[in-house]
Amino acid sequence: MKTNNKKFNIAVVGASGMVGGELLGLLEKRRFPVGEFYPFNSGRSAAKVSFRGKKYPCTAPTLDALKKADIVFFVSNEEVSDKFAPRLAAAGVWCIDDSSQFRLAPGVPLVIPEVNGRELTPAKKLIAGPNCTLTGAAVALALVHEKFRVTELRLATYQAVSGAGKAAMGQLVDELRAYLKTGAPALRPLGKFPRPIAFNVFPQVGGFDAAGDSGEENKVEAELKKIWGDKRIKISSTAVRVPVLRGHSLCAWFKTARPCTPAALKKLFLRTPGLKFFERPGDYPTPLENGDRTDIVYAGRLRRAKTAKNEYQLWIVSDNLYKGAALNSVQIAERIAKL
Ligand SMILES: NC(=O)c1ccc[n+]([C@@H]2O[C@H](COP(=O)([O-])OP(=O)(O)OC[C@H]3O[C@@H](n4cnc5c(N)ncnc54)[C@H](OP(=O)(O)O)[C@@H]3O)[C@@H](O)[C@H]2O)c1
Structure with a gap:
């Protein structure tokens, strides 16, 4: 994809999971302009993920580590999204949350780009993706x-x-x-x-x-x-x-x-x-x-x-x-x- 050559530092929380694995593959396949890449898991087990031909160890996320990213993908669970996403969004980091934590929260756009992509605005940094069934x-x-x-x-x-x-x-x-x-x-x-x-x-x-x-x-x-x-x-x-x-x-x-x-x-x-x-x-x-x-x-x-x-x-x-x-x-x- 073309984005005026700007690169985005990307964090993926839940990189070792099912959705996380697909997400990494898609960032590569669709040539998303990734600068630095930071993968996270629960930290309970040692996991490595491959991205652009390199292996990265996953660690447990911290607010400071996540703040290094321009965009954080949350693909872990509600508690983790709740702990980090609002604070990151308030600090100006884009948060794209696949958990159900904020889907119905007022002021959080719940977005399927081809249906209601117009709801994405720079003023709303925390964005939810919907349940996979609907x-x-x-x-x-x-x-x-x-x-x-x-x-x-x-x-x-x-x-x-x-x-x-x-x-x-x-x-x-x-x-x-x-x-x-x-x-x-x-x-x-x-x-x-x-x-x-x-x-x-x-x-x-x-x-x-x-x-x-x-x-x-x-x-x-x-x-x-x-x-x-x-x-x-x-x-x-x-x-x-x-x-x-x-x-x-x-x-x-x-x-x-x-x-x-x-x-x-x-x-x-x-x-x-x-x-x-x-x-x-x-x-x-x-x-x-x-x-x-x-x-x-x-x-x-x-x-x-x-x-x-x-x-x-x-x-x-x-x-x-x-x-x-x-x-x-x-x-x-x-x-x-x-x-
Ligand atoms: N599966 C779907 O079709 C689907 C569709 C829409 C939305 N979602 C949502 O996407 C999210 C991920 O689902 P999934 O199916 O990929 O689940 P999953 O396969 O069980 O993967 C969960 C991921 O979250 C990580 N994780 C767990 N606790 C964590 C913590 N405290 N801190 C950081 N990372 C932690 C896990 O790391 P470890 O390996 O260390 O445990 C793993 O990487 C969920 O919120 C789910 O509701 C899933």
Whole structure:
């Protein structure tokens, strides 16, 4: 990318994690103008990361060490973001946070560049990236909402294990290995998840609130409303974990205020930024084919829903680690670099 030859000192907090690893690869691949590079992890284990052909040891972050950066990517957890990001932002350091800590905080832009990149301004140094599940819907339906106003959105999600981090991915692999050894699926979870994940699906992503909604379902609703800047939409979802390594899929039912047709929707989808739309019913995206190291969101199987007038159905797939996290953060940094 071109940025008037200016280079940015970059810190990555969580560089040894799933999103961190993807982020380093993307900074290289997209030729982000990195000056100095500072990787951090928890400091609990010795980890080295490779960046631009060099190995760097990761250490635990401190405020002083992070202040050396122009841009800090937070890809670790809420507590770490909370501890450092506000103070760094107040000191003039750009902070791009992938945790959920500040997503709903007033005054913190929650940004998907192709949807609401206009919210990035030099005055707001702390920026949040959204939950990886809603990203597909936020991108795919952005123009539909703009033109026909989405009034109701129902989602069933099919979420990959990598959405829960490195250890969760390891759990699926461990359960599959155990099955190959014993010939029987695990009946108890081996670690990160509330249920066995190999040969299974379960409708729980996060903890449950008093109403019975999961943390993920609440995030999808609140964050999508913030990104689209519309509190009126009614959003209801069931978040489901599936034994897919990478790539989240969504089944979306959406109702519009203004009447539209499948043909009008198709036209919009074909010109929606960041979206590849499959027009033929037999062509549809899958996480294996379209959710692994892909830069855009994919959608297909558009049709009228049979349940209500002006209601439509769409199948959406996106890479939770790229567009759902690391890529979105790098795209934010690319916009910042041009401000
Ligand atoms: N996975 C996704 O699809 C996805 C999508 C959107 C957003 N996110 C968000 O991105 C963040 C990272 O997720 P992930 O999936 O990459 O998790 P992960 O694979 O578990 O990696 C977590 C990273 O954070 C580091 N870390 C943990 N405690 C730390 C501390 N006290 N100080 C500094 N670093 C610390 C870990 O270092 P050690 O190796 O030393 O433990 C590791 O590098 C989370 O906030 C998550 O909610 C993830």
